[in-house]
Amino acid sequence: MKQKRFWKWVGLIGLTGLILFTLTATALAFESQGGDTVVIEADEVIEDDLYVGAGTFTLNGTVKGDLIVFGNTIEVNGTVEGDLIAAGQTIVVKGTVADDARLAGQVLTLDSGAQVGDDVVAAGFSIEGRKDSSVGGDFIYAGYQAFLVGDVAQDLKVAAGGLQLSGSVGGDVDAKVGEAGKERPPTFFMPGAPAAPSIPMGLTVDEGARIGGKLDYTSAGEVSIPAGVVAGVITHHMPEVEAKEEAVVSPLGRFLGHLQRLVALLLVGLLVVWVIPGWTRRVTDALRARPLPSLGWGVVTIAAVFLAFLIILVAMILLAVVLDAVKLGNLVGTVIVLGLLAIFVLAVLFGLTIAYFTKIVVSFLGGRLLLGLLKRDWAEGRIWPLVVGVVLFVILTAIPFLGGLINLVVVLLGLGALWLLGRDLYRQKRAAPAEA
Numbered sequence: 001m002k003q004k005r006f007w008k009w010v011g012l013i014g015l016t017g018l019i020l021f022t023l024t025a026t027a028l029a030f031e032s033q034g035g036d037t038v039v040i041e042a043d044e045v046i047e048d049d050l051y052v053g054a055g056t057f058t059l060n061g062t063v064k065g066d067l068i069v070f071g072n073t074i075e076v077n078g079t080v081e082g083d084l085i086a087a088g089q090t091i092v093v094k095g096t097v098a099d100d101a102r103l104a105g106q107v108l109t110l111d112s113g114a115q116v117g118d119d120v121v122a123a124g125f126s127i128e129g130r131k132d133s134s135v136g137g138d139f140i141y142a143g144y145q146a147f148l149v150g151d152v153a154q155d156l157k158v159a160a161g162g163l164q165l166s167g168s169v170g171g172d173v174d175a176k177v178g179e180a181g182k183e184r185p186p187t188f189f190m191p192g193a194p195a196a197p198s199i200p201m202g203l204t205v206d207e208g209a210r211i212g213g214k215l216d217y218t219s220a221g222e223v224s225i226p227a228g229v230v231a232g233v234i235t236h237h238m239p240e241v242e243a244k245e246e247a248v249v250s251p252l253g254r255f256l257g258h259l260q261r262l263v264a265l266l267l268v269g270l271l272v273v274w275v276i277p278g279w280t281r282r283v284t285d286a287l288r289a290r291p292l293p294s295l296g297w298g299v300v301t302i303a304a305v306f307l308a309f310l311i312i313l314v315a316m317i318l319l320a321v322v323l324d325a326v327k328l329g330n331l332v333g334t335v336i337v338l339g340l341l342a343i344f345v346l347a348v349l350f351g352l353t354i355a356y357f358t359k360i361v362v363s364f365l366g367g368r369l370l371l372g373l374l375k376r377d378w379a380e381g382r383i384w385p386l387v388v389g390v391v392l393f394v395i396l397t398a399i400p401f402l403g404g405l406i407n408l409v410v411v412l413l414g415l416g417a418l419w420l421l422g423r424d425l426y427r428q429k430r431a432a433p434a435e436a
Contacts, residue, residue: 038071040078049082050267053324057088059095074105084116100137103127107196110135110150126196131166140173147197153214164199166206172213173233179220205229254398262394268359270392273382280382282363286424287417297419298412305350312342317375358409358414362391 038054040046044061052069059067059078061155066082074088077095084097087104094111103122110133112118117139128136133150138157145162155171161178169335182204204221205215216234217223222236273280287294316339325333367389371379378384393410 023130034055039436061075116149131167137296138222145196145199145201147199155284162199162201162204164185164204164206165209165211168210168212169229170212173211173215173217175203175215175217175219177201177217221423258394258398262390265356265359265363265390266387266393268356268382269363269386272357273364273386277382280364281362281419283414283417284368285293286421287361287413288369290417290420291413294413294420295409295418296416298414298416301415301419302412305346308346309343312346314338314341353415358411359393360386360390360415361417362410363393364393365389 008285009348031113036055038052038056039058040050040061040063042060046061046065047061049065050063050067050069052067052071054071056073057069057071058075059080062079062081064081066069066085067076067080068085069088070086071088072090074091076084076086076091076093076097079096079098081098083099083162084093084103085159086102090109091103091107092103092109092111093101093103093114093116095113096115096117098117100118100199101116101120101122103120103124105124106126108122108124108127110120110127110129112130112132112235114133115136116134117136120135121140121266123142127141127143127146129139129146129148129150129152131149135152137153138155139148139152140157142159144160145164146158146160147164147166148156149166151167152169153171155174156165156169157174158178163175163177165173175210177202180200180409201219202219203217205211205223205225207226207229209226210232211231215225215230215234216237217235218237218239220239225234316335319339320335364386367385367387368379370392371385397407397408397410
C-alpha cells in the first residue's frame with residue numbers, strides 16, 4: 001500500500017521538490033538571466049550556477065554548476081556539469097548533464113546523444129528517451145505516458161497510463177500502468193502545444209528491449225513479454241481497488257471530536273484572556289456596539305486578506321523582474337525568499353484568526369451577555385465568560401446543518417470586530433498628532 005501511494009503521488013512530490021530546490025538555489029550564489037529569448041552560445045562558459053526565466057531558453061555552451069530554468073521551450077544542447085532542474089511546456093535534452101536531471105513539463109524528451117550522468121526524476125504528460133540516449137542512474141517518471149528507446153544503467157520506475165519499452169534497462173523495472181485499449185486523451189493543453197509520441201495504453205515491451213533485472217508490473221491484465229528480454233523474474237500484480245465507503249462516525253466519536261474542539265478553544269482562549277485581557281475586552285466591546293456592521297466588515301476582511309496575498313505575490317514578481325533588468329540579479333533570491341516568507345506569515349496569522357481568535361471573541365461576548373442575565377458578578381471576570389461562551393458555542397455548532405451556518409456567522413462577526421477595532425485605533429493614532 002505504501003508503494004502504491006508513493007507512485008500515485010510521486011509526480012506531485014517531484015514537482016514540489018523541484019520548486020523547493022529552485023527557491024533554495026536562488027538564495028545562494030548564482031548568475032541569472034531573463035527575457036523572452038535567452039541563448040547561451042557554444043563558446044560561452046558559465047562558471048557558477050545559472051538561474052533562468054525565459055519564454056525560450058537554449059543552452060549551447062557550458063554551465064559549470066547547476067542549471068535551474070523555467071520557460072515555455074527549453075533546449076539543452078551543451079553541457080551542464082551539475083544538476084539540471086527544469087520546468088516548462090517543452091523540454092528537450094540533447095547534450096550532457098553530468099549529475100541529476102529533474103524535469104517537470106508537458107512534453108519531455110531525451111534526444112539522441114543525450115547523456116545524464118546520474119538519475120532522471122520527471123513528471124509530465126509525456127516523456128521520450130530516444131535511441132542513443134543514456135541515463136547513468138535510475139529513471140523515475142510519473143505522468144500519462146513514457147516511450148523509452150535509449151539506455152538506463154540502473155532501475156526504471158514508472159507510474160503512467162502507458163509505457164512502451166524498446167531500449168535497455170540495466171537493473172529492475174517497476175511499472176504501474178493503465179488499462180490497455182483505453183482511448184488516449186488529446187495532447188494539447190494550450191495554443192501551440194508540442195506534439196507528443198503516440199503509444200498504446202498499458203505496458204508494451206518490444207522485441208529489441210533488454211531488462212537486466214526483474215520486471216514487476218501492475219496492470220489490469222497480463223502482458224505478453226517477448227522471450228529472452230527479461231533476465232530476472234516477471235511478476236504481474238492486479239491494481240488494488242479501493243472501496244469507497246462512507247465513513248460512519250459513532251456517537252462516541254462525534255462526542256470526542258466536539259470535546260477535543262472544546263478543550264482546544266478553552267486552552268487558547270485562556271491564554272488570550274490572560275496575556276491580552278484589555279485587547280479581548282476592546283474587541284468584544286466593538287462587536288457588542290456594532291454587531292451588524294461587524295458582520296459586513298467580516299466579509300470585507302476576507303476579501304482584503306486575499307487581495308493582500310495577490311499584492312505580495314505580484315510585487316515580489318515585479319521587483320524580481322526589475323532587479324534582474326537592472327543587473328542586480330544577486331538580489332532576486334532574497335526578494336523571492338522575503339516575499340514567500342510574508343505570504344507564509346500572513347497565511348498562518350489568518351488561519352489562526354479564523355480557527356481560534358474569532359471564535360474566542362464571540363464566545364467571550366456571548367458568555368458575558370448570558371452571565372449578565374444570570375450572575376452579574378461573574379460576567380465581569382475573565383474566566384467564566386470565556387468558559388460559558390465556549391461551551392455554548394461548541395453545543396450550538398454541533399447541531400447538524402445549523403452548526404455550519406452558526407460557525408460561519410461567528411467567524412464573520414469576529415473578523416469584522418477585529419477590522420472595526422483596528423480601524424478605530426488607526427483613526428485615533430492619526431488624530432492624536434493633529435490634536436497635539
